Amino acid sequence: MSATILIVEDEHAVARGIQYALQQEGYTVALAKSGEEGLEAAVGQAPDLVVLDVRLPGIDGFEMLRRLRAAGSKAPVLMLTARDDEVDKVIGLELGADDYMTKPFGLRELLSRVKALLRRAYGDLADAQGGRVIRHRDLVIDLERRRVQRGAKRIGLTPTEFEILRHLASRPGRVYTRGELLELLRDYEALDQDEKTINVHVSHLRDKIEDDPARPVFVQTIRGVGYAFAER
Numbered sequence: 001m002s003a004t005i006l007i008v009e010d011e012h013a014v015a016r017g018i019q020y021a022l023q024q025e026g027y028t029v030a031l032a033k034s035g036e037e038g039l040e041a042a043v044g045q046a047p048d049l050v051v052l053d054v055r056l057p058g059i060d061g062f063e064m065l066r067r068l069r070a071a072g073s074k075a076p077v078l079m080l081t082a083r084d085d086e087v088d089k090v091i092g093l094e095l096g097a098d099d100y101m102t103k104p105f106g107l108r109e110l111l112s113r114v115k116a117l118l119r120r121a122y123g124d125l126a127d128a129q130g131g132r133v134i135r136h137r138d139l140v141i142d143l144e145r146r147r148v149q150r151g152a153k154r155i156g157l158t159p160t161e162f163e164i165l166r167h168l169a170s171r172p173g174r175v176y177t178r179g180e181l182l183e184l185l186r187d188y189e190a191l192d193q194d195e196k197t198i199n200v201h202v203s204h205l206r207d208k209i210e211d212d213p214a215r216p217v218f219v220q221t222i223r224g225v226g227y228a229f230a231e232r
């Protein structure tokens, strides 16, 4: 999994140092210089992990974290502070930070914390390489191993459900009609050639991957047309 990591830090030298170290390890990195900017990037781009400094101009790291969790993000957050302050640490963990580092810290230590957090959050898919893994929020689809996870939790899909998800998620935002999906699945499994069959499979798929199948976040109904996977 080539994870995307958002760094929220106003100190240019510190941010650059972390960015460089993470990029050397093959991670994709986004930078934000304030809490507001960070929140927008964290909600809009759904990074796999956030490195968040407590001391920021405007809303601080605590407030950003509080708003991030309130917006439903479960991305692991590694908080940074300039002071070895137990109070900061407690507040951060209570607000939903997953780990905490005190400045100054070594980049090697930061890398090992990041790796541990990714593994904890995404399980063994954190080690999968390359672009054969599709991620959206905490949904992880490993195309080669035909495995699906929400966070670290494995989800068992039928071959038909997996194929539907694979097609939709491979092109987020692309609308597939029920007829198109039937056509794509034709070679794969002898399906009843009634388009309503697709609705049934999508319904079962949603029961397994969505928090609230009535208000799906991943597989969306495009009324009167078909289905599309959510764009990031």
Ligand code: CA
Pocket (backbone or CB within 6 Å): 009, 010, 011, 053, 054, 055, 056
């Ligand atoms: Ca700072």
